[in-house]
Amino acid sequence: MIHYEYKKDHNKAYIFHVVKNISKGRFLRAMRVGCNSFAGRLLSRVYDCFFSETVDLLDEYRNYHSREYGSFSEFLQKKYCLPDDVAVAGAEKLLKHKNTVLVWRKEHVTGDYNLEMFTMSSDGALNILNSVLGVRDEN
Amino acid sequence: MKIKFDFVTNSSSTCFVVVLKKGQKFTEDQFMKCVGINKKSPVYPMFLELFKMFASNMEPFDAAVASHHWNKGRQWDVFIADVFSADLVEKIKLSKERGDSLYFGTLSSDVNALETFVCCDSFKIEGKNIYIDATNSSW
Numbered sequence: 001m002i003h004y005e006y007k008k009d010h011n012k013a014y015i016f017h018v019v020k021n022i023s024k025g026r027f028l029r030a031m032r033v034g035c036n037s038f039a040g041r042l043l044s045r046v047y048d049c050f051f052s053e054t055v056d057l058l059d060e061y062r063n064y065h066s067r068e069y070g071s072f073s074e075f076l077q078k079k080y081c082l083p084d085d086v087a088v089a090g091a092e093k094l095l096k097h098k099n100t101v102l103v104w105r106k107e108h109v110t111g112d113y114n115l116e117m118f119t120m121s122s123d124g125a126l127n128i129l130n131s132v133l134g135v136r137d138e139n
Numbered sequence: 140m141k142i143k144f145d146f147v148t149n150s151s152s153t154c155f156v157v158v159l160k161k162g163q164k165f166t167e168d169q170f171m172k173c174v175g176i177n178k179k180s181p182v183y184p185m186f187l188e189l190f191k192m193f194a195s196n197m198e199p200f201d202a203a204v205a206s207h208h209w210n211k212g213r214q215w216d217v218f219i220a221d222v223f224s225a226d227l228v229e230k231i232k233l234s235k236e237r238g239d240s241l242y243f244g245t246l247s248s249d250v251n252a253l254e255t256f257v258c259c260d261s262f263k264i265e266g267k268n269i270y271i272d273a274t275n276s277s278w
C-alpha cells in the first residue's frame with residue numbers, strides 16, 4: 001500500500017496507493033465491528049488518523065496544476081520532489097488500476113503521536129488498513 | 140556515570156484496573172463481547188492479543204497494589220487515590236463493597252506495537268460483566 005516514503009521539508013512523508021472511496025462505514029463493516037463498540041471506536045480512530053490531512057495527488061494536479069506541469073509524473077517530481085522513477089511508477093499505477101488513488105500525507109499531523117505510530121506501523125494497524133484499502137494485484 | 144553513544148530509547152509503563160461482576164471470570168468470550176468483536180472479524184486476532192495481554196498482566200488487586208513498585212508501603216486506599224482518578228477510586232471502593240473481583244495490572248511500551256499503543260493510550264472498556272479502566276496514564 002505504501003508507494004513511497006521520504007523526507008520532504010524536514011518531515012517524513014508518505015505516498016499511499018489505495019482503493020478510492022472506501023468510506024469509514026464501509027471500512028468498519030469490512031472489519032465486522034459495530035460503530036459504538038470499543039473495537040469500532042478504536043478502528044474509527046485508526047481510519048481517521050490514516051486519512052488525516054491527506055492530499056489526493058491526481059485531484060490536486062487536475063484542479064490546480066495541469067497548466068503548470070505538462071504531465072502528472074512531472075508534477076510529482078517537481079511539486080512533491082519525488083525521484084523520476086518513483087513519479088513515473090506512481091502515475092502508471094493510477095493508469096493500470098482504475099478506481100484507485102495516490103494520496104500524500106506528512107507524518108505526525110494529528111497531534112496524537114501514539115495513535116500515529118500504531119496506525120503507520122506494519123505490526124500495528126497498517127496491515128489491517130491494507131486488507132481493505134490496499135490495491136489487489138498491485139504489482 | 141554511563142555514556143551511551145547509539146540510540147537512546149525511552150519506555151513507559153502504565154497500569155490498568157479490571158472489575159469483574161461477582162462470580163464472573165475474565166474469559167475470551169466475555170472480553171470479545173465486551174469490545175464488540177465476533178469470531179468472523181478479520182481483526183479478531185488483534186483483539187485476542189489484547190485479551191491475552193490483559194489476562195497475562197493482571198493480578199488480584201490487593202496483592203498487586205501492595206507489591207507494586209510505585210507503591211512505597213502506603214495503604215491501598217492512599218495509593219489508589221494518588222494514582223487513579225476520583226471516579227475510578229469510587230468505583231473500586233464500591234466494587235469491593237459489592238464483592239466484585241478486582242484486578243490490577245501494568246503494561247509496558249517496549250513489548251510490541253499493540254501493547255505500546257494500549258500502554259500510552261487512555262481508555263475504558265465497559266461491558267455488562269467486565270469493566271477495564273486504563274485512563275490514569277497516557278501521553
